[in-house]
Amino acid sequence: xxxxxxMEGPVTLSEEAFLTINCTYTATGxxxxxxxxxxxxxxxxxxxxxxxxxxxxxxxxxxxxxxKETTSFHLEKGSVQVSDSAVxxxxxxxxxGGSYIPTFGRGTSLIVxx
Amino acid sequence: DGGITQSPKYLFRKEGQNVxxxxxxxxxxxxxxxxRQDPGQGLRLIYYSQIVxxxxxxxxxxxxxxxxxxKESFPLTVTSAQKNPTAFYLCASxxxxxxxxxFFGQGTRLTVV
Numbered sequence: 619x620x621x622x623x624x625m626e627g628p629v630t631l632s633e634e635a636f637l638t639i640n641c642t643y644t645a646t647g648x649x650x651x652x653x654x655x656x657x658x659x660x661x662x663x664x665x666x667x668x669x670x671x672x673x674x675x676x677x678x679x680x681x682x683x684x685x686k687e688t689t690s691f692h693l694e695k696g697s698v699q700v701s702d703s704a705v706x707x708x709x710x711x712x713x714x715g716g717s718y719i720p721t722f723g724r725g726t727s728l729i730v731x732x
Numbered sequence: 733d734g735g736i737t738q739s740p741k742y743l744f745r746k747e748g749q750n751v752x753x754x755x756x757x758x759x760x761x762x763x764x765x766x767x768r769q770d771p772g773q774g775l776r777l778i779y780y781s782q783i784v785x786x787x788x789x790x791x792x793x794x795x796x797x798x799x800x801x802x803k804e805s806f807p808l809t810v811t812s813a814q815k816n817p818t819a820f821y822l823c824a825s826x827x828x829x830x831x832x833x834x835f836f837g838q839g840t841r842l843t844v845v
Contacts, residue, residue: 661822661838662822662824707775711831713830717780717782717828718763718828719765719777719780722775725774
């Protein structure tokens with residue numbers, strides 16, 4: 619079946635530190651890959667996506683590259699801010715029985731201290 | 733503005749009662765989904781629907797029911813058969829095509845009292 623594995627949190631960083639959140643996936647077929655962000659008490663918002671191998675998705679200083687050879691889609695940011703504190707979800711979408719049901723990882727909590 | 737709206741934001745239910753969570757979208761999306769979120773467990777799929785008047789069970793459908801009478805609406809009923817209903821419930825929609833993302837509502841936090 620399809621699945622997504624993320625590094626466990628929480629990840630605790632000081633402001634301006636470099637961020638990496640690891641994500642690997644298992645999928646039958648050729649998935650599209652996504653990172654979503656969830657702020658406390660809210661729903662998920664799309665952060666970035668990549669739809670084919672070697673594509674790089676980017677948004678608000680965050681980046682992730684679709685690596686088919688390692689089945690990975692790691693999230694990075696060069697300099698985090700306190701406002702980046704949130705839960706980050708890696709997800710995939712691949713056709714299954716005629717539907718593209720999103721499959722999510724367990725989420726990684728990021729805490730950024732001033 | 734197009735979007736997906738869940739209501740209410742907070743809901744309290746007595747044990748043994750059924751309760752219905754509302755989800756409405758004006759994005760003209762074909763597919764709609766219900767997820768349950770518990771701490772440390774990520775998002776688990778309860779039900780999904782690809783088209784009006786049709787829906788499918790997800791991974792944790794027991795104790796829940798849904799309907800899809802209109803494209804815009806996909807309400808979730810948490811029945812008294814659900815053993816542990818206290819959770820954060822998220823509704824989402826998508827175009828149900830390759831390369832497209834899901835759009836989420838703000839969630840409903842259900843507490844059994």
